[in-house]
Amino acid sequence: MQALQHLHLALPRLAQFYLKAIFVFPQAITMTFLTDEQRLRMLANGAARTRGETIDPLPVVKLYTLDAGAAWLLTELDADEDRAFGLCDAGTGSPELGQVSLSALEGVRGPRGMRIVADPHFKPRQPLSGYLADAQRDGSIND
Incomplete structure (x- = not known):
């Protein structure tokens, strides 16, 4: 040391x-997907939901595959700092709200061996419920 x-x-x-x-x-x-600011915002959103508050936050981070059609718009992080909640799109035409393990995503590789990455240019334009409605209508996250 x-x-x-x-x-x-x-x-x-x-x-x-x-x-x-x-x-x-x-x-x-x-935690390479999240900046400190994103992690803190997601933890605050997760704590609010744990307290029973009804929330519909803006997505904090967008993760996506570089060589496949999967994407995640995440809004919350559990206190364990691994389980995140948000809109999950595995690229199968059925996006849905759910939880995902960030540590599990770290190990995922696409068909060409590329990692999942965070979109550094993502700027949310609506709350998560709006993205959910659009994704269910379109069959994918389009942002």
């Missing part, structure tokens, strides 16, 4: 994060 304290001076910020994630916080490596 002491070696890590001195090594940080010679490494770029991104390398410092990954080094710390691997050696200090191994669970953090599974």
Whole structure:
């Protein structure tokens, strides 16, 4: 651990994060889909639903496959920071609301071996219920 304290001076910020994630916080490596801000917003939405509040939040993050037709618009994160809730589209024509394990998605690869990624340009334009209605009508998430 002491070696890590001195090594940080010679490494770029991104390398410092990954080094710390691997050696200090191994669970953090599974959170590569979410920024800290997104994670906090999703945890707050999850806590609100756990308290019994009726919520219809804007999606916080869009995940998608680069080489297949699957996509996820996620709004909430459980306290375990692994189970996320949102609109899930496996690319089969039947998008639905449900939960997904972020750690399980980390290991998924498309037909060409490509990972699932977060869309850095995603800007929600309506609450999750609007995306659900559109996706059920269209048979896929189109955003």
